[in-house]
Amino acid sequence: ETGVTQSPTHLIKTRGQQVTLRCSSQSGHNTVSWYQQALGQGPQFIFQYYREEENGRGNFPPRFSGLQFPNYSSELNVNALELDDSALYLCASSPASERAKNIQYFGAGTRLSVL
Amino acid sequence: DQQVKQNSPSLSVQEGRISILNCDYTNSMFDYFLWYKKYPAEGPTFLISISSIKDKNEDGRFTVFLNKSAKHLSLHIVPSQPGDSAVYFCAATDTDKLIFGTGTRLQVFP
Numbered sequence: 600e601t602g603v604t605q606s607p608t609h610l611i612k613t614r615g616q617q618v619t620l621r622c623s624s625q626s627g628h629n630t631v632s633w634y635q636q637a638l639g640q641g642p643q644f645i646f647q648y649y650r651e652e653e654n655g656r657g658n659f660p661p662r663f664s665g666l667q668f669p670n671y672s673s674e675l676n677v678n679a680l681e682l683d684d685s686a687l688y689l690c691a692s693s694p695a696s697e698r699a700k701n702i703q704y705f706g707a708g709t710r711l712s713v714l
Numbered sequence: 715d716q717q718v719k720q721n722s723p724s725l726s727v728q729e730g731r732i733s734i735l736n737c738d739y740t741n742s743m744f745d746y747f748l749w750y751k752k753y754p755a756e757g758p759t760f761l762i763s764i765s766s767i768k769d770k771n772e773d774g775r776f777t778v779f780l781n782k783s784a785k786h787l788s789l790h791i792v793p794s795q796p797g798d799s800a801v802y803f804c805a806a807t808d809t810d811k812l813i814f815g816t817g818t819r820l821q822v823f824p
Binding site for chain 1: 718720745746748750755756757758759760763803805807809810811812813814815816817
């Protein structure tokens with residue numbers, strides 16, 4: 600059984616550009632969540648997808664958007680990048696059996712640097 | 715406005731001793747509390763959880779205690795091992811999202 604994988608591992612963009620981050624969920628997991636972790640902080644919830652529908656959103660502007668595909672892989676898109684978007688972006692998946700407890704399994708993240 | 719707080723940014727413990735990591739929260743409606751461990755260049759790894767209707771949950775060397783009246787939980791690691799050196803995050807469930815604290819860096823020295 601493979602875990603959660605994210606690509607790319609590192610990315611450098613300039614202010615104003617757009618970026619797409621990708622996540623492949625753990626096998627059998629139908630819920631995927633995205634988090635932003637700034638330096639010295641805990642992960643902050645961006646949004647969650649369940650069966651290809653957005654199922655909750657944190658305090659992030661609309662230029663943060665996402666998709667979940669039928670195979671439960673997912674994308675995070677960020678438009679009009681700002682310097683403060685520099686962070687580690689984490690993808691997490693969870694199986695239906697653990698939704699009540701919200702136990703989520705994380706990938707290693709994508710480190711985004713905006714210059 | 716931080717709903718989950720870890721007030722100790724770091725903790726240093728000798729191998730074999732007990733490590734106690736603390737976490738405070740403000741929202742009494744949280745259903746579950748979880749602890750995650752994070753090594754550098756890896757994602758957070760789930761460690762142990764506790765339901766809001768329990769006051770203790772144990773898994774091997776790890777025990778989590780919940781004091782609802784004080785809105786406080788703690789993670790005990792006994793005995794501590796050098797491989798436990800990592801950043802530990804406390805998290806609470808709020809509907810479908812996890813709300814994390816800022817983490818405590820644990821260092822276990824020989």
